[in-house]
Amino acid sequence: MKKKMIIIGGGISGIYLSILLKKYLDMDVVVLEANDKPLKKLLATGNGRCNLSNKNLDKSHYDGEIKPWVNDIIHDFDIVEALKDIGLYTKYMGNLLYPYSESAKAVQTLFLNRAEEYGVKIICDEEVLAIKKMKQGYFIHASHKDYQADYVTISCGTPAGKLSGIKDRRTLFNSLKVDYRPMRPTITQLITTPAYKKLKGVRMKGEFTLNGHTEKGELLFTDYG
Numbered sequence: 001m002k003k004k005m006i007i008i009g010g011g012i013s014g015i016y017l018s019i020l021l022k023k024y025l026d027m028d029v030v031v032l033e034a035n036d037k038p039l040k041k042l043l044a045t046g047n048g049r050c051n052l053s054n055k056n057l058d059k060s061h062y063d064g065e066i067k068p069w070v071n072d073i074i075h076d077f078d079i080v081e082a083l084k085d086i087g088l089y090t091k092y093m094g095n096l097l098y099p100y101s102e103s104a105k106a107v108q109t110l111f112l113n114r115a116e117e118y119g120v121k122i123i124c125d126e127e128v129l130a131i132k133k134m135k136q137g138y139f140i141h142a143s144h145k146d147y148q149a150d151y152v153t154i155s156c157g158t159p160a161g162k163l164s165g166i167k168d169r170r171t172l173f174n175s176l177k178v179d180y181r182p183m184r185p186t187i188t189q190l191i192t193t194p195a196y197k198k199l200k201g202v203r204m205k206g207e208f209t210l211n212g213h214t215e216k217g218e219l220l221f222t223d224y225g
């Protein structure tokens with residue numbers, strides 16, 4: 001009998017994994033998604049054009065406990081080839097990698113079509129509330145139904161952009177008795193007083209210092225800061 005994997009979260013990480021599990025391991029795969037549609041956050045990336053990656057991937061851009069693993073993840077993975085393998089052709093524009101279509105909507109459609117072709121079952125409006133480890137496999141308690149699986153992947157993403165169907169991730173992790181630390185925003189806008197509304201949309205390259213911390217990059221003015 002095929003082994004069954006339940007993936008919690010139909011963001012890009014969950015959907016991509018579901019395709020790989022079907023394509024390479026022929027597993028029985030079910031994705032449970034709290035939102036009414038999968039891949040909502042993907043649509044917001046690159047302002048709707050879907051910025052997929054950056055040529056300048058380097059360990060120095062990462063911080064925290066993940067640092068020791070970063071090299072293994074970013075250097076052993078050829079994203080251009082991996083995406084081509086599932087039919088998504090890409091191009092670099094400067095350092096930024098985009099789909100040929102420059103459309104996040106087209107990328108959403110491609111991933112969902114691939115998942116459907118391979119027979120991934122995606123169930124929406126289904127929030128997972130608790131996971132319990134059984135003698136064999138896992139018991140998954142969700143808002144409409146309970147499920148059982150040999151394996152579970154948690155790919156619940158983060159609250160960034162407020163595009164997730166859920167507010168609280170802690171309860172889910174607590175139910176499995178795994179350590180959970182609160183998430184904090186790392187890239188966020190700054191609200192200023194005054195806000196120079198006439199500069200809205202203007203971008204400036206340079207070196208910027210705030211509270212003694214300097215970053216090189218691009219500054220974008222908005223109508224709030």
Ligand SMILES: Cc1cc2nc3c(=O)[nH]c(=O)nc-3n(C[C@H](O)[C@H](O)[C@H](O)COP(=O)(O)OP(=O)(O)OC[C@H]3O[C@@H](n4cnc5c(N)ncnc54)[C@H](O)[C@@H]3O)c2cc1C
Nearest residue numbers: 009011012013034041045046051127128156157161164165
């Ligand atoms: C405005 C914005 C712009 C961005 N621009 C870029 C960009 O240009 N380039 C780039 O590389 N990245 C960008 N990102 C980041 C990128 O979108 C994310 O890193 C990526 O989408 C994360 O994918 P994920 O699958 O890990 O998580 P998510 O996309 O967050 O997906 C997780 C899914 O899990 C679901 N879920 C959570 N908990 C449960 C539960 N208990 N039960 C069921 N379902 C659950 C959520 O509803 C969600 O759909 C941007 C993000 C935002 C918000």
